[in-house]
Amino acid sequence: MKNPTSMIDIQRAPQSKISETNFDNLVFGQVFSDHMMECDYKNGEWQAPVIKPYGPLTLEPSARVFHYGQAVFEGMKAYKDNEDKIWLFRPDQNFERINRSSKRLAIPEFPKEYFFNALEELLKIDKDWIKKGFGNSLYLRPFVIATEAGVSASAAKEYKFMIICSPAQAYYSGEVRVKFSEKYSRAADGGVGFAKAAGNYGAQFYPTNLAKEEGFQQIIWTDANTHDYLEEAGTMNIFFRIGDKLVTAPTNDRILDGVTRKSVLTLAEEFDIETEVRRVSVQEIIDAAEKGELKEMFGSGTATVINPIAGFGYKDQKFELPKMEDSYARFFKDKLMKIQYNEAEDKFGWRYEVK
Numbered sequence: 001m002k003n004p005t006s007m008i009d010i011q012r013a014p015q016s017k018i019s020e021t022n023f024d025n026l027v028f029g030q031v032f033s034d035h036m037m038e039c040d041y042k043n044g045e046w047q048a049p050v051i052k053p054y055g056p057l058t059l060e061p062s063a064r065v066f067h068y069g070q071a072v073f074e075g076m077k078a079y080k081d082n083e084d085k086i087w088l089f090r091p092d093q094n095f096e097r098i099n100r101s102s103k104r105l106a107i108p109e110f111p112k113e114y115f116f117n118a119l120e121e122l123l124k125i126d127k128d129w130i131k132k133g134f135g136n137s138l139y140l141r142p143f144v145i146a147t148e149a150g151v152s153a154s155a156a157k158e159y160k161f162m163i164i165c166s167p168a169q170a171y172y173s174g175e176v177r178v179k180f181s182e183k184y185s186r187a188a189d190g191g192v193g194f195a196k197a198a199g200n201y202g203a204q205f206y207p208t209n210l211a212k213e214e215g216f217q218q219i220i221w222t223d224a225n226t227h228d229y230l231e232e233a234g235t236m237n238i239f240f241r242i243g244d245k246l247v248t249a250p251t252n253d254r255i256l257d258g259v260t261r262k263s264v265l266t267l268a269e270e271f272d273i274e275t276e277v278r279r280v281s282v283q284e285i286i287d288a289a290e291k292g293e294l295k296e297m298f299g300s301g302t303a304t305v306i307n308p309i310a311g312f313g314y315k316d317q318k319f320e321l322p323k324m325e326d327s328y329a330r331f332f333k334d335k336l337m338k339i340q341y342n343e344a345e346d347k348f349g350w351r352y353e354v355k
């Protein structure tokens, strides 16, 4: 294979936009750094990656992505420690997952060397966009779209793999309440629920808007067959604390194999927190809430990290969860962030330095 670092074409932005950005008041995913990575697939292979100024794309209106949603993405974050070192968290997991997602969407897999070399170059060029301090990060959005022109309904022969970067603080501002889905579904057996396919997210907007009208921020999706079992929230995997036991649904072809989710499970084992990975029924959670045994619910994800859930609704019932001082949500968030920001020992080899 050719040496990927030397073949990255770097075109620098003539001027940085950083001074126009208010880093104290960031809305998630609204501002983007000075550069982006773009790599084209054509003639049966990925071409040399290019790092260029962040800006609009020109695509044929007939490009497959617009018609058939052949698109997948990832969510990652870069962190800066107190000595200005830049870190990623388990990036190998995101790399492997985007290729699993691509495979399911008939998109050619992306070479590992291109991914890591281009991502690291991009982060070095835009390093000033990564701010220090707990909660500050540069959210990284790798994605792949089918660019081949023509509306025949078949897998494209041309694609773009891109990475864009957005300085981030909290994903949700304020308390999060969730609605358990009784009608709509996010994913079905044999479908694409496990993949980070763009369409998995777009299909959630309408039911989520209905839930928002009732005062909820997110939906907890239930299994498509019976709607009896809780699966995941649209932007997070979901955990329940019943008594002192931590319970979460197993991953399968409907549920995203979340990097934060699996890290929480590893940390729970390390700290002797009893965990059950099994199907969780709606009825069980309602019963536990009614008996006062449901102490917490929280979501996990790259964008949200660990997000406590203040309450939930099902049909016409609404439940509020207790406000815990010694919550698992706070415990796992603290443990994870200390690893991510290079403030704690990295027992499991999760940190990856960009240098």
Ligand code: COI
Binding pocket: 074, 075, 076, 201, 234, 235, 236, 301, 302, 303, 304
């Ligand atoms: C992430 O946590 O990075 C996600 O992919 C969720 C996103 C849809 C905001």
